[in-house]
Amino acid sequence: MTRATDGSPIRHDDTPIVATSTASGAGARAMIRTSGRGVLDGLADRIHGEAASLLAQGQRGCGRGIWVMADGSELPVIVFIAIAPASFTGEDVVEIQVPGNPDLADLIAREIRDHLEVRLGAARLAGPGEFSARAFFNGRMSIAEATSIAASIAADRDVDLESVERMRRTHGGRAMAALSDRLLSVVARLEAAIDFTDEEDVIGCTVEELQSSMEPIQAELRELVEASEVVTESANRAPRITLVGRPNAGKSSLFNALLGMERVVVAPAAGTTRDVIEAEITLASTDAPIDHPVSIRLLDTAGLDSTDQSLSEIDQAASTASRDAITDADLILACRTAADPRPQITQDTPIIDVITKIDLEAPVDASPASVATSSLTGQGLARLRSRVAEWASQRHLGSDAVVGWRTLARTALHRTEEALQGLEGQPPKHAPLHPETTVAACRSAAEAVGRLEGEFDPDAVLDLVFGRFCIGK
Template identity: 30%
Template structure:
């Protein structure tokens, strides 16, 4: 039994603000008793013998305010609830005032009746689900990813993680290490009887397979590495070429200020665009300007910094004027990575007079666009998605399948595997190999929570909101 689960906890489970319905959740040994003291059912019912998964209609009266509100209770008795404790959900009209009154009333009544009830900590409901064995730690992180998901693709991956996909992958590799370790330890036990249960060559071979399998975790296909923050996509070009107008047209709404006066954008403006479940972080930068103005100078520094971090660079040119001249004013010498060339304002008649683009740009995908008429926007979206689905983007720092914490544990486990291989190659005692393999097993155990500490739990659940 964990000391922190002795209390009964309560919190609002739905976001703050007005809504049709709000949910207050109570979990713990005194959850049912706490609600029994203040709930008036319609009709009367015996709480002692109520079956799990029961819904009850009734109301709660606030004596001090002389107010009565209608509520619906959903009762889930342990161990048949999310936390494996007695859980009561109060469904009430979604007024922030009512939710606040209910929380205060439940807590104050608990104090008055000497019940151990308190407001929950961030993520405490999910933490209890983990502590009681309902889910493992990787699945708990999947809950957080579901809450934060911005696209269908992210939601599907988060649901898969909650379903145990990550845990199954880790468990499979763990079992392979345990199997190898058992042979090595048996060989140690029988070492004085000249029985070779496993040869050094076979140990090296199996460790090599383990290394390859674990490296696959850290080098997944690029299509699996689209993060919730989105793909950094920088629009870069001279002032007044239509970068802001393009972003507004792609988003279908006004996000950036558009004006005929050059240099309207003086900061880095970020917007999120979803295409086919992939999230792109569109970055509208200040147009290239060599002025000594302090503000514009700072804006240009930020634009250059965004360009260096960009995973996709969209070069935007004004198709109504000389493109070669625009290229000369842009610093494109160090341009690398995934580039798309946009000839904008193709709706202008003068654009037809200029068809040739500089040779240095011909190696990149090219599309003519008009933010005014919408021409070329669908092709631009296709090029953006092709950049991701074609695996041309370097996202080595992120992974959608594994969190930063999980990847770090895999890397530490891989280091232990490397040490085991070094010991085998140097013909060191089997005890050293087994020791390194045990370290790898324990480190992988941190991912699902088989091996954990308070620091790890605090780090994971502190990112949750209260009520989850």
């Protein structure tokens, strides 16, 4: 059963739920999403400005406003309001955009939860996939569409995104459900022929009709399974976390500290690290709702130097290897001392700003999204491990959801193939030789296909798919 962040089963009701729905880490903006009964009235006294009139009128729209913090201070925000049933979840939804500080977003999410709990009598932080689960229960989303969201979250390569699009095309427009309905209509005729053998006007079906109904389903399922397997390949690959920074920025010391062992030689002189050093470690988060440790590949690189043209041939080779490691990184730890600017990294890869050597120089006016560390004293290392573990776990949540989807698709394919194998060698223009067995096999295949749309045992589908989503989706 899908569970909320406190471990309790998710209740399929309209109690207000709240979560930060943007990716972990710093950004220009963070968004807190809330959905459920009474959220418009519940938040009306905490939001002022242009957005307040939209809330008061129960009107869909987007406007600037002021969020009044619990301590009375005011924070400029942008508020989007969607009115049921024309919203993502099918319920009233309020989304609040705030400055992209993860700690600030978390604080406001909890303030919203606490305030709604007081005003409305009930509210809670959302569990993984709970917004999408509500969309499913309210008829706003199919299981296939939900899995496409999870797959898009999981995709970190172009080939993954192409496979997501193949999954969408294969199951787009509920094509599989239409094929399943056609199969069931043919099976119903066969059942009628069994039940009313003495009625002349009851027409059964032939082996050929059953085969022509199931073969398109088999072809669609094979393509669906193939596409989902490409996406879930990333679930079995530990993400690559690369330490990047100028020479002598404390990368190797941080690498050793995170590993808990002296893997890399550390020296005061810049340029000690020449090769890309890689090691696999397991991390757990103490701050995020993660119920399992995650494995990562940690890479230490040679320092980036802006004067590559003047480097020796060996140093240029080290610099090239470092840049290749940056290109292949899933997450970058941009390392710098308090006196240094943040490394300039142009590629579109998630970045955590890491300030090193704070035992030597304390940071001044550092962003709250930055992580200040000391490899010597251990200060900040737990927070950094937690931030990386949270990012890695949410990355795998998306691919794990597709693993659940693939399980459903594989089961449907297996049962369809079993039903077709049972018809092999039978005269195509005649009724099946064993009609009762054929009916059972065909209905089993149709029900397995139906599970791809959330039919037949929805709790099992929720556990496989929505329970493995990211928080806030």
